[in-house]
Amino acid sequence: MNDYILSCDSTVDLTLEHVRARKLEFICYHFFLDGVMYKDDLGQTIPHEKLYEAMKNGADTKTSQINIDEYLEYFTPFLERGKDILHVSLSSGLSGSYNHGVTAARELSEKYPDRKIYVVDSLGASSGIGLIMDTLADMRDAGKSIDELYSWVEENKLRLNYWFFSTDLSFYVKGGRITKAEGMLGGLLGICPLLNVNSQGKLVPREKVRTKKRVIREIVARMEEYAEGGPNYSGKCYIAHSAIYEDAREIAALIEARFPNLSGKVLINSIGATIGSHTGPGTAAVCFWGKKRED
Amino acid sequence: MLCGAAAALQNRKEEINSLNVFPVPDGDTGTNMYMTIDAVRSGRGGIRNLAQYSEASAREMMRAARGNSGVILSLFFRGMAKTFSGHESADAELLTRAFRTGAEEARKAVLNPVEGTILTVMRECCSAYPASTNQDLSSLLDKFYHAANETLKKTPEMLPVLKRARVVDSGGLGFTAVLDGMIRGLKDEPIITVPEKTELRPAANFHEFETGDIAFAYCTECLVARKPSVTDGMISEFRAFITGIGDSVVLTEDEEIIKLHVHSNEPLRVLARLAELGELQFSKIENMRAQHQSLTSAGEQPESRMPDKKYGVIAVANGSGLTDVFRELGADAIVAGGQSMNPSAEDFLRSLKNLSCEHAIILPNNSNIVLTAQQAAKLAEGKSVEVIRSVTIPQGISALVAFDSDLGPAENIQKMTAAMASVTSIAITRAVRSMDSDKITVKKNQIIGIVDNDLRYAADSLEDCLRSLALDIEDKEIITIYYGKGVGEDEAQRTAGLLSDALGPDCDILTIPGEQPVYMYIISAE
Known part of the structure; x- marks a missing residue:
């Protein structure tokens, strides 16, 4: 039996079944839909499709970070049971939750001096964290210790690459979580901006690409450029999307054709409520292991 | 003399316009040349000194220049002004030299000079006479005019496109009209002007709004990283405070950030109150009265404030839809113009002046506007201005799509220029x-x-x-x-x-x- 738990939060954007199967624990964010607060519990309370439909119709969304109290309440039972904790949080470049997690962990270490509590800033988001958690779960199952996992994830988290596009950047602009917005909208011309996550874990618009068809090709080209081993990439690839399943399928098919050594099929997930409140419908993100993010 | 030239051009501009070879209604050579030279008719009364007069006139024309023919004409007069520098009056020898310098200066501005155009007419009209001719000015100008007309008649032989269209060069004809007007001006012969005035540049009239109408002088915009301890009640309190001291309030917030836009007279109090709610990430305070004044007195004192942003993009477009596309892609200013309406260098200069940026980029989007934009870039003081040589609207749009405010100027120019090649x-x-x-x-x-x-x-x-x-x-x-x-x-x-x-x-x-x-x-x- 492991003497530690692997923990993440509801921005991991994996299905509940997946999270359970990999024996991952998670803490929930909360979000507001037209002023009413809901738990982001991987789509159990409010199905993702319903959220995106509401957003398309102009619903107002807001997200709420996880505060120190919530972390204390969530971490404590594991510690009580004598388990150590490795918790991976949403990027500090997007949310203050990470800091609250660190503060909670510090308080708890005083109360439980024999326990180890590691809180990791993923500098990433969504199914990318999902892919990190999946890899950590593999290592745990292979019998590695919590310290080995902690140093590995700190060493490797910037090797997780995120490339994504949006057919409508206006939700991102409203949410205020992108580094620049001017001139990136281009809705009249059908521009789908190509973005990635930088080394500070922030969302950076990289290029304005005309039409969805082209941005899909471009995203696969970026994967060829940045994936470990290029076209010989043999790791896993996760896609997260918000209400554009068909496009996600198309990207997955292209990737499966272009990367013959891929480990398994591309896994397609739906972007959950917390991330989705800021992306709105129309985003697809490709996550894979590759070159370390440097800028 | 120059007023005579302007009047003569005004009368004949339609005739000149009609000579345009291209079967697209862009025949505006006459209008462009007229608008260029007409600039000198405003307020030159006091100056009697030749050097000063010609210097000031050439400068006016360069600013007012529209279209390729207008730019060429303005450079011709600048060449003349250079020759007149230091002279109070001119004799035949000096005038001949001035014409020759003018023709050379104009030619230098054109990348690939073509014979059979206004450039040829400019050069030939004054080439036949030895520079020492000792005669009175009006008979010398008569000779120039005669030679110009002879050259003009030959332009169809030099430029096949003119021959096929059975016309002479429109710019060349414009130049002979200028000469004709100058002679009449010199002889004090009356020129009957056709009382017709087309309004070519409908611009917003900022004078209609008095600065006194601006109740709140300072526009303040801020972004704050919200402190976790800030409650919704505190936000409501802050909102009440803000709406109490200003208007145009836009306050958006979530658990992590607070964004504010407000017009008030107490920007520092706004900042102080806002700072209580969290750390300031970004803030901007602008004096709207000062902005208004700079719009109403365009062309006056140079501004010394820090540029607001790294890049400012000016695009030329006509039509509300095209304007929207350029705006949406991030163009900061649109200069109205296009095929049938070439903007002047002055139009660009006004836009440049109102842009607070480190690097300005101009997209002329028409082959007849590139030269004017380049002239404006040279005249713009204290600003780095790059002209992307976009000669069509699609090229301009592709270039702007490729633009990335994170890149350096050289890299951007290179990317934008490359993008034009693929369209x-x-x-x-x-x-x-x-x-x-x-x-x-x-x-x-x-x-x-x-x-x-x-x-x-x-x-x-x-x-x-x-x-x-x-x-x-x-x-x-x-x-x-x-x-x-x-x-x-x-x-x-x-x-x-x-x-x-x-x-x-x-x-x-x-x-x-x-x-x-x-x-x-x-x-x-x-």
């Missing part, structure tokens, strides 16, 4: 006159297709024209159709359908109401 620009309109060239015969009222500024097709129906055009863009993937003023959406959709049939299902076709004049359709294929 094919098509313009479709109805021929306003018949024309014959070695490549194509056009009958009046036919539909003509222009590919990358080259008139390539003439057909009796739009369908036929599109079929021919489709062959030129077979390998393209994205077609954007900007339909012009007077073209309905249904009609545009039909056109898109025709192109789609011709190009196949793999080609993405987008229709956008461009609202542009002159062209029924502007099409970008990339």
Whole structure:
């Protein structure tokens, strides 16, 4: 039996079944839909499709970070049971939750001096964290210790690459979580901006690409450029999307054709409520292991 | 003398306009030259000294210059002014030298000078006379005028396109009209001006709004990282405070950030109260009264404030739809203009002045506007201005799509220029006159297709024209159709359908109401 738990939060954007199967624990964010607060519990309370439909119709969304109290309440039972904790949080470049997690962990270490509590800033988001958690779960199952996992994830988290596009950047602009917005909208011309996550874990618009068809090709080209081993990439690839399943399928098919050594099929997930409140419908993100993010 | 020239041009501008060879209604050479030289008619009364007068006039003309012919004319007068420098009056020798310098200066500005144009007329009119001719000025000018007319008559022999169209060069004719006007001015002969004035530049009239109307002087915008301890009640309190001291309040917040926009007279109090709610990430305070004054007194004192942003992009466009596209892509200012309306260097300078940026980039989007933009770039003081040589609207849009405010100026220029190379620009309109060239015969009222500024097709129906055009863009993937003023959406959709049939299902076709004049359709294929 492991003497530690692997923990993440509801921005991991994996299905509940997946999270359970990999024996991952998670803490929930909360979000507001037209002023009413809901738990982001991987789509159990409010199905993702319903959220995106509401957003398309102009619903107002807001997200709420996880505060120190919530972390204390969530971490404590594991510690009580004598388990150590490795918790991976949403990027500090997007949310203050990470800091609250660190503060909670510090308080708890005083109360439980024999326990180890590691809180990791993923500098990433969504199914990318999902892919990190999946890899950590593999290592745990292979019998590695919590310290080995902690140093590995700190060493490797910037090797997780995120490339994504949006057919409508206006939700991102409203949410205020992108580094620049001017001139990136281009809705009249059908521009789908190509973005990635930088080394500070922030969302950076990289290029304005005309039409969805082209941005899909471009995203696969970026994967060829940045994936470990290029076209010989043999790791896993996760896609997260918000209400554009068909496009996600198309990207997955292209990737499966272009990367013959891929480990398994591309896994397609739906972007959950917390991330989705800021992306709105129309985003697809490709996550894979590759070159370390440097800028 | 110069006023005479301006008056003469005013009378003959329609005649000059009508000589334009291209069967697109862009015949504005006369108008452009007139607008350029007309600048000297305002307020030159006090100056009697030749050097000062010519220097000031040349400067006015350079600022007012529109179109290629206007820029050439302004440079001609600048060359003259250089020669007159230090002289209180001119004799025949000096005037001859001034003309020759003018002709040379004008020629230098043109990348590939072509014979049979205004440049030839400028050079030839004064070349036959030894510089020492000792005669009175009006008879010398008469000789110049005579020589200019002789050269003008020969322009069709030098430039085949003129011969086929059975016209003389329009810019050359404009220049002879200038000479004629100068002679009459010198002899004090009256020139009867046609009392007609077309308003070419409808600009917002900022004078109508007095600065006193601005109740709150400071526009404040801030972004704050919200402290976790801030409650919704505190936000409500803050909102009440803000609405109490200002207007135009936009306050948005979530658990992590607070964004504020407000007009008030107490920006520092706003900042102090806001700082209680969290750490300031970004803030901006602008004095709107000062901005208003700089708009109403454009062209006065230089500004010394820090630039607001790294880049400022100015694009030339006509039509509300095209303007929207450029704006949405991040253009900071639009200079109204295009095929039938060339903006002046002054128009660009005004836009440049109102832009608070480190690097300005101009997209002229028309071959007749590039030179004017470059002239404005040279005249703009204390600013780095780059002109991207976009000669069509689709090129300008592609260049702006490639623009990235995170990149350095050199890298941006390179990326934008490269992006223009991958786009094919098509313009479709109805021929306003018949024309014959070695490549194509056009009958009046036919539909003509222009590919990358080259008139390539003439057909009796739009369908036929599109079929021919489709062959030129077979390998393209994205077609954007900007339909012009007077073209309905249904009609545009039909056109898109025709192109789609011709190009196949793999080609993405987008229709956008461009609202542009002159062209029924502007099409970008990339």
